[in-house]
Amino acid sequence: MALGFRQHDPARDGTLEVEEVHPNFVEVYFVPPEHSLSAANIDTKKANQYRAKLLDINGQHRFLTIYPINTFGDKSDFLKPKYGQVERITLDRTDIIFPGFDGAVPTEPEGVLDVLEKLPSAFTKDYAYGLGLAKPYRFIIDAVEELSDCTEIVITSDQVTGPDAKNVQIFYISKKDFEQVRRALNSIDNLAQTAARAVKETTAHNIIADRLGVPKLEPKAGRHPYRKLFTTVAQGKEELSEEDQNAVIGALSSHAASIAEEQPEKLAKLRGDIELVTLEALIKRYEEMLGEKLPEGRWQDFFNENPFILNMAFGYPVIKVRDQASVGGRKLSGDGEKITDFLVKNSLTNNTAIFEIKTPQTAILNKTPFRDGVFTPSADLSGSINQALDQKYQFQKQIAQIKDNTRLYDIESYAVHCCLVIGRAPDGDDQKKSFELFRRNSKDVEIVTFDELLEKLRQLSVFLRVADDPHKAKD
Known part of the structure; x- marks a missing residue:
């Protein structure tokens, strides 16, 4: 990334x-x-x-x-x-x-x-x-x-991986080892996302099933050992004591591989505790940014730094290919006229998607009703939709040349999806109805508001806290 x-x-x-x-x-x-x-x-x-x-x-x-x-x-x-x-x-x-x-x-x-x-x-x-x-x-x-x-x-x-024998300031990493670590980290992220989705699906199912008195389900843990341990940790099945945490931290430097095999749940649980604190800091920063009138560039920077938020907007595993990609040019990094804020791909199918980021202050509906109880989309909203659709059109036309010139062959344009992050959810009932009617009929461009993304982050935080505390899970 x-x-x-x-x-x-x-x-x-x-x-x-x-x-x-x-x-x-x-x-x-x-x-x-x-x-x-x-x-x-x-x-x-x-x-x-x-x-x-x-x-x-x-x-x-x-x-x-x-x-x-x-x-x-x-x-x-x-x-x-x-x-x-x-x-x-x-x-x-x-x-x-x-x-x-x-x-x-x-x-x-x-x-x-x-x-x-x-x-x-x-x-x-x-x-x-x-x-x-x-x-x-x-x-x-x-x-x-x-x-x-x-x-x-x-x-x-x-050179082989390790400190230089003569120059104590230099640490060599062989290109082979660097690539191995990079691929392993990508794989772990994908497995963790898949495990989290499986636990979320069964959690929602089981809460409803419990109310209906029907049998509950166990999350699909998959075959990969990492996915199994991520699924276990996401369910909050084991607490990590202070002694265990100290043991893991002390051994990570020289025994990471053996710990991953012998005590994988404890290793993942410690990482989860740290990431939960990071998530809460991210939510606080998001809330503060929503309270300010920031330009598009600041929001693009924010999503650049925290691309997993875009994953939540999609609901399936995505990897960012480029930000500010020239989808209408000969290369994604060229000077084409059609610039999208983010070009991402499904990590499982390589199918691409286009993200356009506006601002929370962008109006999504006109202020005056078209008729009683009916509000029409604003010029900014309709214009942004057409902008995304035009980027999709240009990208699909140029995809073969872009792949060849950029030497980026693991992207596909089977059914390019467009996602628009814009404005904030309206307040009035008529406005809410009009907005939902409009966006649910926008089949080619998925429209998500900034406050809806914030709510997804909050729900994720609550889910992780419940998974951390089995007593809360029973409430």
């Missing part, structure tokens, strides 16, 4: 400066935008004084070094390293990691963007979000920081 592939606005995202240190070796710097400097209480006229290094690109020795930093001005660690210990991530032998790389380095920002586009899929590709590993793969950084004192990770095909 990588961030990037969108058109950059210097006023919103900041700019890049490329300096040639010597022939075929450049340093790339991030110059923050004025709004970020203002948020950080920094004089906006001194932007160049606060530029921060993002990249070293060395064509002669064929390596690329990323300097992960925080780029959001409203954060206390603005322009500081993103991670606690690791300061650099180097991709060695760039001709292997980037097939076709000829060693010639870019000397202009546009060329740097092309290089970022070619980063492996586990990396953030949009400089405006700070480069580094995408959020689902942060566990790789955590593991290196826990297992060593190294400040630089080097991903290479020439």
Whole structure:
């Protein structure tokens, strides 16, 4: 899951400066935008004084070094390293990691963007979000920081995984091991989502079945051992004592594989406790954002950082392919006229879907009724629907060329689904009726309001808390 592939606005995202240190070796710097400097209480006229290094690109020795930093001005660690210990991530032998790389380095920002586009899929590709590993793969950084004192990770095909024997600051990860971890993390996420759906389905069924006096069901645990343990944990069948938690944390650094085999429920339960706290913080942030009048870009950033919310809107397992994808161009990362906020795919079938993100303040109905008790959709709502449908049309026309030019062959356009996140649910009964009548007849574009997504997050939090407390489950 990588961030990037969108058109950059210097006023919103900041700019890049490329300096040639010597022939075929450049340093790339991030110059923050004025709004970020203002948020950080920094004089906006001194932007160049606060530029921060993002990249070293060395064509002669064929390596690329990323300097992960925080780029959001409203954060206390603005322009500081993103991670606690690791300061650099180097991709060695760039001709292997980037097939076709000829060693010639870019000397202009546009060329740097092309290089970022070619980063492996586990990396953030949009400089405006700070480069580094995408959020689902942060566990790789955590593991290196826990297992060593190294400040630089080097991903290479020439070394075995482990600290450098001569340079104590470097931790090598073989490309084979890196790919193995990436695929394993993706698989675990998919299994966890599948297990959660199975438990939710049976939970709803069993509550109703209990009232009707008919037999209850057990969740389908599947065959995979991880899915079985996720299903067990989601049901809240076992509490984890403080002693158990300490034992798991202490052993994770060197015995993660054996723990996963011998005590999988305890390992997953500890992770669940941590994620529940994170979810509650996310809900609080969502509520605060709903209380402000924020532009579309801020909401797009929010969903970029928390893509699982989009999964909930769909109800089936999705993986984000691109944000700000050029669905009408020759490549998803090109300059086509039709730009969708998010292009996602079903992780099981590869069928694609298009997401359009508006704002909570966007009107979804006209203020005056068309007739008594009947309200018509607003121009913003109908226009957004047509926008999504046009993006779908352009994408389906260009899909073959996009797949070929982007070399992204695991996406399909069998039945491209469109989802529009817009406005807030109306208050009046007539308005509610009119809105539901309209959207339930919108068969090609699924319409979801911002407050409905918030309610889904709250319900998920309640479900996880009930699963954590068997006494609440009986109430």
